[in-house]
Amino acid sequence: MEAEAQPLIDHLKLELDEAAFPASAPCKCYTSERNGYTMHVVTNGKCRRHGVDHVGTVAGGLAAWLSIEKFKPDLVINAGTAGGFNRMGAAIGDVFVSSRTVNHDRRIAIPGWTEWGVGKTDAVPTEQLRGALGYKHGVVTTSNSLDFIEEDAKHMLANEASVKDMEGAAVAWACEQHNNTPFFCIKVVTDIVDGDRPTHEEFLENLGAAARSLQEALPKTLDFVMGKRLSEL
Ligand code: ADE
Numbered sequence: 001m002e003a004e005a006q007p008l009i010d011h012l013k014l015e016l017d018e019a020a021f022p023a024s025a026p027c028k029c030y031t032s033e034r035n036g037y038t039m040h041v042v043t044n045g046k047c048r049r050h051g052v053d054h055v056g057t058v059a060g061g062l063a064a065w066l067s068i069e070k071f072k073p074d075l076v077i078n079a080g081t082a083g084g085f086n087r088m089g090a091a092i093g094d095v096f097v098s099s100r101t102v103n104h105d106r107r108i109a110i111p112g113w114t115e116w117g118v119g120k121t122d123a124v125p126t127e128q129l130r131g132a133l134g135y136k137h138g139v140v141t142t143s144n145s146l147d148f149i150e151e152d153a154k155h156m157l158a159n160e161a162s163v164k165d166m167e168g169a170a171v172a173w174a175c176e177q178h179n180n181t182p183f184f185c186i187k188v189v190t191d192i193v194d195g196d197r198p199t200h201e202e203f204l205e206n207l208g209a210a211a212r213s214l215q216e217a218l219p220k221t222l223d224f225v226m227g228k229r230l231s232e233l
Pocket of ligand 1: 199
C-alpha cells in the first residue's frame with residue numbers, strides 16, 4: 001500500500017520513474033542510488049475504479065513480474081505489513097523476515113494441484129541479516145483476504161505460519177518463475193491474527209506506526225545486503 005511505502009519514499013528521497021512500466025499497468029516505481037547500487041521501490045498502485053490501493057496477489061504478482069522483467073534485480077524484498085500469530089511469538093511492531101512463503105486459500109483437492117496451490121517457496125537464508133538487525137524469522141502465509149475462514153486457519157496452523165499477509169506468496173512466485181530470483185519478505189506486524197481484536201480495527205490503528213517502522217528497518221536492511229553475496233546474508 002502507498003501508506004506503507006510513503007515514509008520510506010520520503011525518507012530516501014526516491015524519485016517517481018514514470019517510464020518504468022507500461023502506461024496501462026497500475027504499479028509505480030520510485031528509484032534512487034544507494035551505496036553505488038540502484039534500488040527500485042515498487043508499489044501496486046491505485047485502482048482507477050475504486051480509488052483505493054490495489055492489494056493482494058493479482059496486483060502484487062503483476063508488479064513483481066513487471067519489475068523483474070524490467071530491472072533484472074539481484075534481490076527482491078517484499079516489504080509491508082502483516083498480521084502476526086501470538087502462538088508463534090509475534091507481537092505488534094515486530095519485524096519478521098520470511099523463511100518461506102505459502103498460500104492458505106488455494107485449496108485444490110486434485111493430485112499435483114494441491115501442492116501447487118499451497119506453493120511453498122523457500123526464501124533466501126538470512127541468518128546473518130537477522131542476527132545483525134534483531135529481526136524475527138518465520139513462515140509468511142498469503143491470501144486475498146484480510147480476515148480468514150476456518151479452513152484457512154487449519155492451513156495456517158499446518159504450515160506453522162508466523163505472519164499473514166496478502167502478497168508475499170505471489171511475489172515469491174514471480175521470483176521463482178524468473179530463474180529463482182533471490183527473494184525474502186520483511187513484514188511489520190500491525191495486528192494479532194489469533195488475538196481478540198477485530199483485524200481491520202487493529203490494522204488501521206497500527207498502520208502508521210508500522211510504516212514508520214518499515215522506514216527504519218528497510219534502509220538498515222539495504223545497507224546490510226548491499227555489497228554482500230547471498231551466502232553472507
Ligand atoms: N496486513 C496486515 N495485517 C494483515 C492480516 N491480518 N492479514 C493479511 N494482511 C495483513
